[in-house]
Amino acid sequence: MNNQVDRAHYATVSPYQDSPQSIGHGATISAPHMHAAAVESLLPHLLPTPGSPPRRVLDIGSGSGYLTHVLAELVGESGTVVGVEHISALRDLGDANMRASARGRDLLAAGRVRFVVGDGRQGWVEQEGAGAGADGGEGSWDAIHVGASAVRLHEELVRQLRAPGRLFIPVDDDEAGGGAGNQHIWTVDKDAEGRVSRKKLFGVRYVPLTDRPRS
Ligand code: SAH
Numbered sequence: 001m002n003n004q005v006d007r008a009h010y011a012t013v014s015p016y017q018d019s020p021q022s023i024g025h026g027a028t029i030s031a032p033h034m035h036a037a038a039v040e041s042l043l044p045h046l047l048p049t050p051g052s053p054p055r056r057v058l059d060i061g062s063g064s065g066y067l068t069h070v071l072a073e074l075v076g077e078s079g080t081v082v083g084v085e086h087i088s089a090l091r092d093l094g095d096a097n098m099r100a101s102a103r104g105r106d107l108l109a110a111g112r113v114r115f116v117v118g119d120g121r122q123g124w125v126e127q128e129g130a131g132a133g134a135d136g137g138e139g140s141w142d143a144i145h146v147g148a149s150a151v152r153l154h155e156e157l158v159r160q161l162r163a164p165g166r167l168f169i170p171v172d173d174d175e176a177g178g179g180a181g182n183q184h185i186w187t188v189d190k191d192a193e194g195r196v197s198r199k200k201l202f203g204v205r206y207v208p209l210t211d212r213p214r215s
Pocket of ligand 1: 027028029030060061062063064065066067084085086087090118119120121147148207208209210211212
């Protein structure tokens with residue numbers, strides 16, 4: 001997928017094994033095949049396009065920071081990627097893992113990647129004021145990746161997509177909760193005219209997108 005980013009900087013145990021690995025705080029770094037599937041799905045909205053505005057990408061539940069780094073490589077020099085974590089220790093982990101490589105340090109220093117603390121279910125809006133983050137506006141995103149399983153397709157995330165833009169999100173099948181824990185990847189596309197369509201892709205197993213833990 002992207003040979004420039006070494007998973008060993010992002011997972012201390014079995015970094016190259018094709019399965020999720022614990023990164024503490026009940027979180028895991030996703031398996032390589034899941035990162036690959038996410039990038040493949042989002043790719044048309046990641047690569048820089050001549051004549052288009054610089055890419056802006058949101059990585060919700062950035063965890064290890066591995067995918068955040070890969071996304072930053074793909075959006076090119078003009079693009080920016082923001083990683084959102086609701087656990088500040090994991091925000092710091094992503095940041096520290098990127099600092100393990102000279103390239104990661106450069107991307108952070110250039111402001112091409114930032115890790116922030118917030119509830120990813122609200123997306124992330126950098127500019128204040130009316131309309132910030134809304135359809136195609138300054139604060140909106142070409143691509144939003146969600147790395148934890150949601151109970152629903154959060155409308156606020158769809159609202160913050162550019163037109164065109166794509167949301168990649170694992171969603172629990174049983175919206176009422178308490179089910180067998182089955183989940184599927186969904187993509188939500190906003191086309192150039194702002195029309196929204198959704199697609200259910202394949203079954204997955206992610207940690208949940210939740211409220212912030214109390215401790
Ligand atoms: N993409 C990451 C996945 C980490 S696991 C990686 O491959 O390393 C999922 C992450 O989602 C966890 O780190 C968890 O802390 C985070 N998370 C869960 N609920 C969240 C929320 N409401 N807002 C932001 N992050 C959340």
